[in-house]
Amino acid sequence: MTEAPLRVGVIGARGRMGAQTCQSVVEAPDMDLVAAVGGREWLFSLADADSQVVVDFSHPDVVMEHIRFCLDNNINVVAGTSGFDQDRLDTITDWLQAKPELGVIVVPNFAIGAVLAARFAREAARFFESVEIIELHHAGKADAPSGTAAATARAIAAAREQAGLGPGPDATTIEQPGARGASVDGIRVHSVRLPGLVAHQEVILGTAGETLTIRHDSLDRVSFMPGVLTAIRSVPGRPGLTLGLEQLLGVV
Ligand SMILES: NC(=O)C1=CN([C@@H]2O[C@H](COP(=O)(O)OP(=O)(O)OC[C@H]3O[C@@H](n4cnc5c(N)ncnc54)[C@H](OP(=O)(O)O)[C@@H]3O)[C@@H](O)[C@H]2O)C=CC1
Numbered sequence: 001m002t003e004a005p006l007r008v009g010v011i012g013a014r015g016r017m018g019a020q021t022c023q024s025v026v027e028a029p030d031m032d033l034v035a036a037v038g039g040r041e042w043l044f045s046l047a048d049a050d051s052q053v054v055v056d057f058s059h060p061d062v063v064m065e066h067i068r069f070c071l072d073n074n075i076n077v078v079a080g081t082s083g084f085d086q087d088r089l090d091t092i093t094d095w096l097q098a099k100p101e102l103g104v105i106v107v108p109n110f111a112i113g114a115v116l117a118a119r120f121a122r123e124a125a126r127f128f129e130s131v132e133i134i135e136l137h138h139a140g141k142a143d144a145p146s147g148t149a150a151a152t153a154r155a156i157a158a159a160r161e162q163a164g165l166g167p168g169p170d171a172t173t174i175e176q177p178g179a180r181g182a183s184v185d186g187i188r189v190h191s192v193r194l195p196g197l198v199a200h201q202e203v204i205l206g207t208a209g210e211t212l213t214i215r216h217d218s219l220d221r222v223s224f225m226p227g228v229l230t231a232i233r234s235v236p237g238r239p240g241l242t243l244g245l246e247q248l249l250g251v252v
């Protein structure tokens with residue numbers, strides 16, 4: 001017996017990622033796109049359409065409200081929107097206690113190369129005195145630093161702490177505000193915004209006499225789609241909160 005297609009809704013459907021996601025869901029033989037909404041005013045149509053999974057590519061200011069709405073209406077969530085910190089993840093975990101059958105997957109970056117690059121950076125972190133991140137994105141990006149860079153920085157900081165490494169040597173005594181980038185858990189993150197870019201990140205590690213650069217480039221938003229479809233297929237069978245694609249792809 002063939003299974004019925006998964007009923008999928010998309011929030012942020014008119015946006016860069018939302019539009020690409022709608023197209024990929026329509027093309028997937030095992031999914032039906034049952035609702036495609038811009039924002040808050042049409043959220044109810046996700047429930048009316050009996051969505052099983054909702055994918056969110058909206059804005060950091062509203063994504064939590066969207067997740068809450070979905071859980072209240074018994075819908076699993078794949079959240080690709082940026083802006084998640086530990087407080088937000090803890091809040092989702094609290095909400096899920098009342099809905100133990102539902103799943104939420106929060107993914108900072110759906111591109112396989114980005115997932116691998118973050119893993120390689122985490123592995124390399126303990127061998128180098130210093131590390132900084134440069135992330136480069138299109139000029140329309142809502143936030144800085146990127147969610148990918150923030151997640152990478154947090155993972156690197158945790159790996160450094162576990163290895164007993166303190167702050168890297170940094171002799172800057174005079175600097176203009178911002179010149180050294182933002183500090184995420186003590187890791188410097190520099191954000192570049194330019195028309196022509198899509199989504200790019202370099203992790204540069206340095207120690208005596210050598211550097212290692214781990215770079216990933218998304219040149220087209222199709223790079224995110226295999227990961228998005230994997231998360232949609234997985235979430236109904238993964239109750240609770242899942243952070244990142246690593247477990248789904250076996251990159252652990
Ligand atoms: N996890 C990943 O791999 C990726 C994540 N992202 C993230 O996805 C998010 C969206 O990116 P992108 O598609 O480029 O952004 P866009 O600006 O192109 O699209 C955002 C969409 O969200 C809607 N939206 C914006 N603000 C609100 C609001 N206040 N309330 C309701 N809806 C709102 C917009 O609606 P309207 O059209 O009506 O303005 C639009 O449809 C970002 O956080 C980005 O960082 C992006 C790429 C990959």
Ligand SMILES: O=C(O)C1=N[C@H](C(=O)O)C[C@H](O)C1
Nearest residue numbers: 082108109141146147148199
């Ligand atoms: O806004 C984007 O474009 C992207 N956002 C995500 C992020 O903030 O990390 C993922 C990717 O970098 C593209």
